[in-house]
């Protein structure tokens with residue numbers, strides 16, 4: 719990933735998404751800890767225990783920085799519902815749009831935010847139809863095949879051809895740290911081939927394979943290959959610190 723220092727924050731971007739006219743995207747994690755060990759200024763979660771006004775202030779700052787008219791936040795529940803964020807304007811930093819784990823839009827000026835600790839944010843872009851999606855893919859979402867379902871939903875809603883899509887998997891729990899001791903109960907048998915000898919699973923590869931099976935071209939699937947748990951100064955990690963803090967992954971056409 720490319721990383722740029724801007725206004726006291728780190729702005730991570732995928733080289734493969736840089737050249738698309740009008741597209742704005744980024745991942746926004748903390749730049750180390752401050753003196754008090756406070757990692758909080760880049761938290762977008764209202765359920766984190768941080769004061770609400772502080773979280774909302776950062777959400778508004780982020781919206782201004784990205785140049786979107788609205789930011790769409792969803793109440794992520796590890797389910798498989800997909801928000802179509804096209805009609806109405808009832809979106810904004812104060813209002814989660816409901817219980818969903820993916821959002822998509824063909825509306826310009828609207829940025830889709832996924833809140834991340836260890837789960838994958840999967841950014842999807844259709845440069846031809848100028849539509850985007852952002853997917854919250856934790857292990858439950860992956861078991862439910864959510865990334866592939868969003869590919870199909872974009873085809874239905876926007877006429878997106880899977881072969882035109884660009885997909886990018888953000889910093890998340892890597893194969894180094896995604897240990898599932900109860901994998902026999904929690905994961906389907908077909909995931910066994912992604913397991914190493916210590917019950918760790920390569921969810922980066924699982925997502926890439928699911929997207930490819932859905933028709934996305936492998937050379938258009940980009941991976942950050944950054945593990946959140948292995949990089950605690952740069953990203954929040956639930957597994958690493960049991961934190962309620964979440965960093966933002968954003969995508970949209972400005």
Ligand SMILES: [Zn+2]
Pocket residue numbers: 891892893894895945946947948
């Ligand atoms: Zn790791």
